[in-house]
Amino acid sequence: MADKILISAEVRTEFGKGAARRARRADQIPAVIYGHGDDPRHVVLPGHETALAVRNPNALITLDIEGDEAMVVPKDIQRDPIKPFIVHMDLLAVRKGEKxxxxxxxxxxxxxxxxxxxxxxxxxxxxxxxxxxxxxxxxxxxxxxxxxxxxxxxxxxxxxxxxxxxxxxxxxxxxEPQEQPLEDEDAETEAGEEDAEGEAGETEEAAGDDSE
Structure with missing residues (x-):
């Protein structure tokens, strides 16, 4: 088993897009913990520390939620499509001996x-x-x-x-890698030559029209 990952979390009391933006500006990640039939718990996590922990997407994390410990694993990690930060996380509560x-x-x-x-x-x-x-x-x-x-x-x-x-x-x-049949290559070469001849003919025709 890997070394214990302990992260301090805070209970989330503000919700909505504005609150989420403020949390991200403070380098915090909004997250929700669910599982075992309990009511979901909303928390905010330290951004940099959490991002390092979830480099392993199945990391076992022990959260210290204002003195109350909870073991969780990441279930869904939502990342910003452009900027390198985590927007939101769903965490699954787990117990010792549980599969x-x-x-x-x-x-x-x-x-x-x-x-x-x-x-x-x-x-x-x-x-x-x-x-x-x-x-x-x-x-x-x-x-x-x-x-x-x-x-x-x-x-x-x-x-x-x-x-x-x-x-x-x-x-x-x-x-086994498939080689392209020789006749296909010849056909492509011939098609390319015909296109080149056609373009040359059009150019000569246009030049003749201009001279008239």
């Missing part, structure tokens, strides 16, 4: 067989794991492969389970 499903990045290990190429079809996969020990990534080894790598080839950390419904679609597609 939750999170989307985890897939890391590809190795290279396929000689003469083959690969495409990562599913950059993330849903994984069920202990809320206090969420994996930062899962891996899949394609070393020497000449066929697609399916979900069964994923390497999961101990205690984690794949929560993917479709087990037939590849995580990584592996294929």
């Amino acid at each position: 939750i499903v999170v989307d985890v990045p897939v890391e590809v290990i190795g290279e396929p067989a000689e003469g083959f190429e690969f495409i990562l079809d599913q950059p993330t996969v849903p994984v069920e794991a202990d809320a206090l020990n969420l994996p930062e990534s899962v891996s899949i080894d394609i070393t020497g492969r000449d066929e697609n790598a399916l979900p069964e080839s994923l390497i999961l950390p101990e205690g984690a389970e794949l929560a993917l419904a479709d087990l037939e679609s590849p995580i990584v597609s592996i294929h």
Whole structure:
């Protein structure tokens, strides 16, 4: 398990666009905590510190909300489309021993067989794991492969389970690169020459009209 991330939060008492803008000007992020059937809790978080913490999108964060601690994981992070800051966050409250499903990045290990190429079809996969020990990534080894790598080839950390419904679609597609047929290249060359001849003819015609 990663080192404990502790962030001090404040109860949010002002709402609306104006309040949100004031919070962002003060380098604070409006957020809401929900889960376990409890009423949502509205808080504001320190901007820079929180942005660093959620570089791992499944980070387990302990919030000190004015003396009351709550463990949460990010559920939805809304970012400004232009400026580099977080606009709002939804946080999921978690408890020790509880399992939750999170989307985890897939890391590809190795290279396929000689003469083959690969495409990562599913950059993330849903994984069920202990809320206090969420994996930062899962891996899949394609070393020497000449066929697609399916979900069964994923390497999961101990205690984690794949929560993917479709087990037939590849995580990584592996294929031989297709060369363009020579006749297509010749056709493109001929088409280009014909276009060039047509343009030249139009230019000569226009020159003749001008001379008259």
